[in-house]
Amino acid sequence: MNLPQGFQTASLAAGIKPSGKTDLTAVVSDSPCAWAFAGTLSTAAAASVARNRDLYASGEAVRALLVNAGNANAATGDGGAQDNEEMAGLLAGLLGLAPQAVLTASTGVIGHRLPMPRVRLGVEALRGTFEEALTAHAQAIMTTDLVPKTAERTLSTGQRLVGVAKGSGMIHPNMATMFAFVYSDAEIDQELLRSRFGAIVDRTFNAVTVDGDTSTNDMAVVLANGAAGRADTREFLVALEEVMRDLARQIARDGEGASKLLTVRVTGAATETEALVAARTCAVSPLLKSAVHGNDPNWGRTIMALGRSGATLNLPQLRVSVQGTPVFAGQPLNYDAAQVSQTMRSEEVVFDIDLGVGSAHGEAWGCDLSAEYVRINAEYTT
Missing domain, CATH: 3.10.20.340 (ArgJ beta chain, C-terminal domain)
Known part of the structure; x- marks a missing residue:
């Protein structure tokens, strides 16, 4: 499965996960995106959630997302917030963007600072490796997941929506879920998208539960860059909910230790x-x-x-x-x-x-x- 038009992704193992598996991944759009965001309502929210929420409220346009797995960067104080800001700046510098055009997401063990020397080397190593294939991106965001989770829909006018998600334990969202990222090449009005996103989240990701524990790092993001032209609003929203519902069911099915x-x-x-x-x-x-x-x-x-x-x-x-x-x-x-x-x-x-x-x-x-x-x-x- 490939990303929609105008998106590319790069992933690698930066040494953040003790397992040595892929743990750093970025997605970039050729042009600014209309976007919507939902972040955990946990009062112990991670630095990435707090920063994304501030960007969302500011109305800043975004073009990229950088995700690390293996370290939640939650409950890490001012130092953790600085690390998260630096992580965004590293990708921004690599891509020639303003730092506020980059969203961040972290997942993994709570209470440890990010290993920034590894993050710095990892982001630099992403240079020249961007591609359209989605597989590595879906795998890089996994923690205790057994399988990567992807879903896609194509509109009648040809625009695509492609989603990835991660989540297996600590799943009882109070806004969105674990991680869920949806990318689309459709052109859609940002204010309308944001006005409908919360209700769709409630019917999909907020309807998932594995163990009753709400994560500090939960977030859902949809990015639409308009590269494939204007979409019918109703058809787009229906397809978005279908993608998110599909991902939500995959998360529940892959719950830690689950057999059904x-x-x-x-x-x-x-x-x-x-x-x-x-x-x-x-x-x-x-x-x-x-x-x-x-x-x-x-x-x-x-x-x-x-x-x-x-x-x-x-x-x-x-x-x-x-x-x-x-x-x-x-x-x-x-x-x-x-x-x-x-x-x-x-x-x-x-x-x-x-x-x-x-x-x-x-x-x-x-x-x-x-x-x-x-x-x-x-x-x-x-």
């Missing part, structure tokens, strides 16, 4: 917000996630989660189905538990829930909870 994707579809809600809250509360429940891992159709876990979610529900009208089999309709239903358990031995387990109070709907994605998740995070830094 958990999808919770809620209908009959009073509002879309309540539908999303109800769905995500179910998807993050350790009890429900454990039941899914064990192929146990214990629908009572959904009742518990819905009751604490804050979403309005009408218990006599509440309906729950597991893998298409109705199991609750205001009261327990007779069903073949062994047969439903067998259907749960699948790569995706779906719970359908009707709250019985309205017409709004929403969907959330998570994964099962396994012993492997505990092992990965018990040994993360040791």
